[in-house]
Each structure stands twice: as structure tokens, then as C-alpha cells.
Amino acid sequence: MPDRGNGQVNDPVPAGYIAPGAMAEYMTDDWGFFVRSARQYERFSSPYQTVEVHDSVSFGKLFRLDGAFMTSEKDEFFYHENLVHVPAIAHPQPERALIVGGGDGGSAEELLKHPSIRSVTLAEIDLAVVDVARKYLQTVHRGALDDPRLTLRIEDGFAFVRNDRSQYDLIVLDLTDPGGPSKPLYTTDFYRACAARLTPTGAMTLHIASPVASPERIRANVASLRDAFPVVAPYLVSVPLYGGLWMMACCAHELDPRLVTPLIVERRLAHRQIADLQYYNGDTHRAAFALPNFVKKLVA
């Protein structure tokens, strides 16, 4: 990325002008971030949400849903590697996985790196997300959406989980924020439905919110998870296009990823021949669970 440095004077902006074509995302009412669109490929309304695809210099192609940055070619690994490998490496031999949401294929791509994985079911409500991913985000999914081990279901994730009779070693909730169609999937009811789909030694991960911008949402959400799972392990990752620190959680009947040492992580990565990760390693696995004091208080 071009290194601009901070030597430039950035005036307060009387009329709020930042740059032509800047896409803004608000963390709070008065704080947010922006990326300038170098080119707009798509902008339309699906039955569920506004879908946009843009190109950018700093992040490559990126897509937004209802104005929130979802995925970009260059920063997706922060999110997907930590959402997927934290539970997948903690599990000694994951075979069957379910992704709810994740139609961009980024989580599927990471899951399919584990050679014990025999099937991935992906339940995405919005076909438009899958379509734009196939068309524009090849470097994010790398063909995972069409992998023979993956079964794509275009349907509501809550209905799918409630009606399904399978059990999974790994469940990944790769959802939009709760302001839109995902809202019912941030409830104790849904989490209990997921817990019923999880094997005794399985693990489920999800992302939640920024502990800086949305502490109350985190407090409430972790409480809902604790109503559904005996083990709830919150963890933090700093994601560039989410504005910084972002909370995730790994939930299970028994499996506790905090008990998996850096050595075990490195051995499993080597044994599974997973050698191309840009972020995740044994040290970062353990480090993710190190909560700053203000976050500890939030999830106590």
C-alpha cells in the first residue's frame, strides 16, 4: 500500500469534505473510517440488502452490504483466518463443517485447507453475495464455492439450522452485523439451535462487534452465548476494515481453544500442511485470548 505518512496537514473539514468517492463507515455517531472507491463495479439492492463492489488502491476489490465493509482482497485474511483456524486447529480432526452466511467463500476457503474436512455446508440467505463473490472475489474464495466438498444452500440460516438433523464438528457464523437480515441469528434461541447441531467435541465461532465502539452489544451477546454453551471463549483480532479491535468468540460443549498451546497449533498446522497463512500461527492463537482489562470486565 502506498505509504503516505502523517506529515500532511489534514485540516478539520468545515463542509465534511474528505475526498471524491470516499465510502464512509461509522463506528459511532462521530467516529468512523473511509476508503476511496477507485471504481464501482456494482451497486444494487438484493431482496435482503444493498450490495456494492468497488475497487480500491489500498485494499483491492472490496464489497459492502448495507454500507458496511464486509470483505476486501487485501485484508480478508485478518478476519477469515482467525474466525476459522482458531476452532479448526483446536479440534483434533474436524470432518464436517457448517458455515452460516459467508457467501463470499472466504471462510470456506480457509476450512477446506484442513485435510480432514470431508464436507462443508454453506447456508447463505442471499444469492447475490455468492454471485458477486464468484464474479469479483476469486482471490478471497479461490474456487472454494465450487469445491466438490462444499454444498451450497441458498436459504435462511436459522431455518436451516432448526430443520437440519446433521451434526457438525465446526460451525462458523460468518454473518453481517445484527442491523439487517442477520438480526435473529444473534439470539439465545439461535445459539441453542446451533448447539444442538454441534458434536460433543465440536466448536462454533462467530464475530460480534468492536469492544471500543459497541461494548454493550458485546456484553449482551456474550451473555446470550453463555445461555447456550458451557464453554464460551472470547477473543480479539484487529481487522483493518472493521476499524480496529474486533471481538470474536469460540463456543463449545467441551472444547476450549484456550487449552491449545502454541506448540500444538504449530504441530497441527505442519501435520495438516497448512503453510500459506498470512496471519494465524501458534503465538497469535494464544495471543487472541489475551483480553485487555477493560474487555475482561465487559465479558466477566
Added chain:
Amino acid sequence: MPDRGNGQVNDPVPAGYIAPGAMAEYMTDDWGFFVRSARQYERFSSPYQTVEVHDSVSFGKLFRLDGAFMTSEKDEFFYHENLVHVPAIAHPQPERALIVGGGDGGSAEELLKHPSIRSVTLAEIDLAVVDVARKYLQTVHRGALDDPRLTLRIEDGFAFVRNDRSQYDLIVLDLTDPGGPSKPLYTTDFYRACAARLTPTGAMTLHIASPVASPERIRANVASLRDAFPVVAPYLVSVPLYGGLWMMACCAHELDPRLVTPLIVERRLAHRQIADLQYYNGDTHRAAFALPNFVKKLVA
């Protein structure tokens, strides 16, 4: 902070309009973040830089130098606790400390929490920074600038270090980014001058840049540090008003903070009766040194 959520549609901005009075800071040419000023208290040019003080809803009072966010009441702890306690706790009994820059008093305030500290010398080039801190940033320095153990020197940090004959257990480089008056203090020459001021068991910390936005600056800077110190321990903290992940480094003749376990950190915090930290604890100390793969490659 008010929880806005991401349910709002944020349109791409044709004329770049974000919000009245938004202060923007660029990470790269096309990516950055903004905070809306609720009130401007100060904006003037000192002999060295443009100085601004604003109020904001999300971050309280904040100040900027040459358009870059330096410190805010509500996020300063991310930066100051990690810049100071990582070396100060690693040192078994720090007595004499030097801060270069840091005129806002935030680093001094953290240092003075360690009961073994008998003197802090603060060499700040710009009296204006100290003046605005005294006037507006009480919650950041909490009176540290006027503590009897602190000696304030208004002078160029490089000249001070070169002419000084003292040795320090801790040196904290609490500088602006290298685009302005700090530029000469990001060189091997300056680092060697600092190394000469450091006791054999002492440690020096500094902050560097974003590994996402400015990887080349990090590579170059770590190389300069390695030309001056046998031990260079890079570490990462996610700082809200720096746009996310930010690299720091702890440098020494011998002391290696990576060898200080979480247990030792917790024991020393308890022994020193430091109980009010919002971020730093034994787990986060160790976690800061866990580098994602792409960062490991950068500092290899």
C-alpha cells in the same frame, strides 16, 4: 460511546461529504479515518507544528499535531500503557527514566505509577504541547507534568541525549510520526545516542507505524534499531485513533521483555500496587509480542 451499529446505509460519497466538522487522517492515499469535532478549543501554529485541541463525543478531548491524532482522553491508555509498562515491568527496579517527546504527560503519568521511579526527565521540543496538555488534558497526565519527581526540559531531544551524561533505566521515545520535527529521531545515529544513555539492564521503547499502511517504514526502522541495540523486540497494539494495529519496539543491551512471563508481570504489578490499568496485564504483555505471519516476515 454511543453504539451506532452498522445497520445504517452509508452511501458512497460523490463529493466526499462525510459530516460537518469531520477531522480526517489518512493512513494511505485512499484509506483513513475521521472523528467529528464537537468543539474546537485551539488551533494555532507553534514554531514546530500545527496544534489543535478539540472535544468529541466518542473520545472526549483530543489533540492533533500537523493533522495527525496524537492523544485523546478515552483512547490514550491503549498507547501509553503499552509504551510504558512493557519495559517498566520487564525491568526489575527502574529508578531513572527519560522521556523524549511526550509533552502531553501521558507516558510520564504511567511511569510515575512505579514506586521505584525516583526521577523522570522529559525532553519535549514544543512548549505548546505542554501548555495545551496542562490546560485541556488533565485526565491524560493527571498532574504528572508537575510531579516533584519530574524534570521538564523544553529542548530538542536529539541535542539533549547527545549532551547528557546521565544513564537511565528506561527511555521512552514518545514522538510524533517522522514527517515533522521528529524526523532526525528515527535514525541509527539517534538510536545509538540513546543506547549510550541506557544502563546495561535498561530498556528503551518507541512506537513506529502501522504494519498495514506503512510496512516499509517498519522494515527500515527495525533495521536502524538493530544497528544500535543487541536486543530489539517488536510488539503490536491496536490503537483506535491510530487506525488499528500499530507497531512498537522494546530495545536493550540485555533485557528481553519476551522473557518476562505473565506470572512475573502480575506479581510485579501487585507488588508495585499498580491496580488501575485499563489495558495492560500479564496476558496482554506476552500477547503483544505474538506477531502475525505477515509482520514476522517484515521484521525478520
